Ligand SMILES: Nc1ncnc2c1ncn2[C@@H]1O[C@H](COP(=O)(O)OP(=O)(O)O)[C@@H](O)[C@H]1O
């Protein structure tokens with residue numbers, strides 16, 4: 401795999417004039433780590449991810465993917481290296497059958513049919529959805545749709561994966577499966593989510609977004625244990641840690657008594 | 658499942674139908690497209706009292722249903738919404754056209770004849786279009802259109818429209834469901850909220866369509882490459898199939914074949 405690298409420098413962007421969503425935002429990422437992107441609803445997590453793949457070209461500042469600036473002339477190349485998993489799987493699964501949807505990208509890249517076949521099989525196997533291969537997309541459950549959507553991205557063999565709220569709409573079993581998949585995949589990943597437990601389980605590093613910037617960038621363990629910091633930005637401790645802290649405070653009380 | 662969702666599923670099913678590996682599905686899409694256009698042109702151009710001549714044109718849909726092993730019942734079930742509209746067109750002819758025409762030994766109301774002809778034209782054209790869609794995928798059809806040197810933008814638009822219809826219908830499904838849950842005793846959506854409902858629908862389906870398009874772009878979609886992959890050369894068998902039917906259409910259009918055949922046996 402090529403060296404995956406994302407470099408964002410002083411990026412500002414707004415959908416409408418006079419209302420900036422991102423303000424001089426910067427961060428860097430490389431290698432094969434899982435990076436959590438957290439922040440209040442509407443802070444601009446999805447917007448940031450979409451900027452990385454060049455869906456909104458009217459930003460200021462620079463974004464480089466694998467050293468290439470995100471500009472019109474590089475988009476085809478950049479998009480073949482980055483996989484974007486949409487929050488809403490229905491936006492992604494527009495072909496009639498699972499099989500076809502997973503083959504959509506490799507076919508568009510003009511690969512020979514035998515290679516397309518091989519990639520589809522591998523992508524489905526990686527997400528544990530080989531048995532869904534001949535199913536029609538509309539007949540899948542929410543969780544199955546999400547896994548198939550991920551397979552549809554993996555078939556591109558991207559170096560970087562961007563995932564927008566991947567655990568939304570998943571039941572506990574499929575959520576565990578997703579966590580397993582996130583651990584296994586070797587790509588550099590950015591996972592935007594307000595599922596703090598998912599981030600805690602899968603990401604070594606976390607970016608906290610607020611007011612159009614990255615206000616904290618560090619080890620997930622540290623940021624997600626900082627209840628005050630999270631609360632100040634409209635977020636909550638992961639449930640698992642909430643439990644620990646309650647137990648701790650319970651213990652303290654018994655100690656006092 | 659409500660109606661819109663049902664429709665979305667129907668479209669997916671049609672898509673699957675078009676993907677089957679039947680003899681008719683394998684005929685070159687360009688030939689099928691041109692045949693359909695030729696067929697509709699022939700059907701529509703029949704004189705307004707020539708019901709019997711028109712009946713002969715049934716050969717084509719019947720043969721295609723048989724060759725494609727398609728269910729006639731499914732076809733009529735799928736077309737049940739539009740069929741009545743097509744038929745309504747001629748309904749007033751018996752009142753408007755009080756003339757009588759002689760047919761052999763009997764006098765028949767010209768209005769009834771022209772009504773039947775008009776209905777026949779509508780139903781046959783509809784069936785031919787249905788058969789094209791049920792035996793040809795949207796992508797293959799786009800490939801065929803591109804062989805006719807139609808502008809790329811038009812073809813891509815056609816392809817996307819086909820994809821978006823399902824998206825739109827699914828959105829209708831979700832919204833009517835959400836509405837029904839909060840207005841359990843109502844049947845359908847109350848007239849008063851049609852306006853805002855349609856507005857919402859438009860916005861939401863535009864959002865959704867936009868995301869679908871984005872997700873296609875991100876996976877290397879370029880209209881051209883997508884449907885050109887579907888371009889295959891015409892072979893002798895395709896041409897023979899096309900020529901055979903065109904000749905038959907011409908025959909049935911210009912000679913009263915049914916009457917002649919009937920005359921032999923009577
Ligand atoms: N297509 C759009 N047009 C206008 N405003 C938008 C659009 N998409 C998102 N926004 C606005 O941009 C802000 C950031 O949205 P988003 O990136 O989706 O946030 P997040 O993913 O963090 O919840 C929100 O205030 C949202 O309303």
Ligand SMILES: [Mg+2]
Nearest residue numbers: 445446487564
């Ligand atoms: Mg979002």
